[in-house]
Amino acid sequence: MQASTSRLRFLVAETEPPDARETRRESVGRSSGETYVEILERLAPGCTCHRITPADADGGLPAGETLAGYDGVFLSGSPLSLYEDTPEVRRSLAFMRALFASETPSLGSCAGLQLATVAAGGTVRRNRNGPEAGFARRIVPTGDGRSHPLLRGRPAxxxxPSIHTDEVESLPDSATLLASNRATVVQAAEIRHDGGTFWGVQYHPEIGLDEVTGALRRQADDLVESGLARSRREVEDQADLVEALHSEPGRRDLAWRLGLDDQVTDEAHRQREIVNFIEALAIPRHNGRR
Structure with a gap:
């Protein structure tokens, strides 16, 4: 970080339903929102970081807090499908609309991007090309993305890390497409709506390789059904390689077998969008509020 982070105030909004939250904890030891909290407390030592669950009926803000009182809000991944009309989806969309109206800058990954898209008037659908599982490959910044601070430091x-079964179908009119690949057109975007600014990515800069391993194993049956593997054993073999690389990130042989480079194996590169958001939007907002 290029500035003091000791007084930054962050909110993590986790829209995982309770059952998915517990399944993830059993798999990798933390929910999606807890992953974000852990990373933010490491990247911004001394920050205040609250976690809420806006998809839950009792998932409101801590007592005495307002959305406008935070320097940045982070929206985690979730198995919610934003094209379904469920109480969880309705509560999540109401939260996102309130977040836009608060003018507090926000960053979201995976379902976070999809949530902001729908709240601002865009649409989400099931992945046309099937699950993008494990890693999103050959993500390419657009012309706008090459000069956008969200992707500062990313190569051509x-x-x-990525695992999702839904994707953005159409961005709202207020959005700018920042990155794409052949599997998923909207890999990164900026959405400006109702006074607020949201930066989002379809992939997961926040998760470690251990969490990729857990996601592969949890979704093994779906990956076989989609044709990405012919058996659970093949998924387990892939997960074993990723897990081994998590334990020894410097092993070039494992990175070679998985077709990965330091954009994934190096934690600082992997989390680049989170750092860029904090430096470009959260710290200036904090300084302007002092």
């Missing part, structure tokens, strides 16, 4: 093409 890069891979990133």
């Amino acid at each position: 093409a890069y891979d990133a």
Whole structure:
């Protein structure tokens, strides 16, 4: 970080339903929102970081807090499908609309991008090309993306941890497409709506390789059904390689077998969008509020 982070105030909004939250904890030891909290507390030592669950009926803000009182809000991944009309989806969309109206800058990954898209008037659908599982390959910034601070430091093409079965179908009129790949057109975008600014990515800069491993194993049956593997054993073999690389990120042989480079194996590169958001939007907002 290029500035003091000791007084930054962050909010993590986790829209995982309770059952998915517990399944993920059993798999990798933390929910999607807890992953974000852990990373933010490491990247911004001394920050205040609250976590809420806006998809839950009792998932409101901590007592005495307002959305406008935070320097940045982070929206995690989730198995919610934003094209379904469920109480969880309705509550999540109401939260996102309130977040836009608060003018507090926000960053979202995976379902976070999809949530902001729908709240601002865009649409989401099931992935046309099937699951993008494990890693999103050859993500390429658009012309706008090459000069956008969200992707500062990313090369002309890069891979990133990713596992999703839904995708953005159409961005709202207020959005700017920042990156794409052949599997998923909207890999990164900026959405400006109702006074607020949202930066989002379809991939997961926040998750570690251990969490990629957990996601592969949890979704093994779906990956076989989609044709990405012919058996659970093949998924387990792939997960074993990723897990081994997590334990020894410097092993070039494992990175070679998985077709990965330091954009994934190096934690600092992998989390680049989170750092860029904090430096470009959260710290200036904090300084302007002092």
